[in-house]
Amino acid sequence: MFNPDDSIIIMINYDNMFFKNVFSKMEFIMGIDYLNSYSKKFNVPFLFTQRDLNYNITNEKLDNFRNSMNKRRLNNRAPESNMDGKFIDEFNKKIIPENIIKTFKEDIFYHTNIEDILRGYKRNTLLMCGFFTDTDIFVSSFESYVREFNTYVVSDASSTYSERLYFQSLEMIAQILPVIDTRDMEKYF
Secondary structure, eight states: OOOGGGEEEEEETOSHHHHTTOSOHHHHHHHHHHHHHHHHHHTOOEEEEEOOSSOOOSOHHHHHHHHHHHHHHHHTSOOOOTTHHHHHHHHHHHOOOOSOEEOOSSSTTTTSOHHHHHHHHTOOEEEEEEEOIIIIIHHHHHHHHHTTOEEEEEEEEEEOSOHHHHHHHHHHHTTTSOEEOHHHHHHHO
8 A cells, every 4th residue: 555645636627618527426426524534634645647638630631530539438338317317417516626737638747847746845755636538547557567666546536427437447557556545545544
């Protein structure tokens, strides 16, 4: 397990537009509750990143393909629930993001100074969470691994469009990196 003194929480795409498209809203909110208390108790900083939900690229054929894949992922999301409005209200009360770092693609390191910022904190353990598990969390966690950060994906504080995509992504991530949930963290902290 990691040491809180060496950890930082990376919150990827912590925004209403992303949250309203995920399947596990209640579990995510409970995960954020724990991370919030963990952050306060051990003085663990949050780092927020944000990209546009939909962005264009210059290669038109690739852009069309990406858009069709994103549409397919969106079509497979969980059906709306009567509770969604309540969950969105709860989400808005949990954490107010500060000093959001603008990202441009699913990889938070792509054309950003995030690695320098992380090195400036002098913390090497990244607790990665946010949206979307199958793209942004997946790509960014592997990229942080390549950059030799001690990376953990916090499963119940991350989510994506569908349960199937979520669990498939976590299974693939777990082949390379530790995947934990806040219940694991509670045992140690």
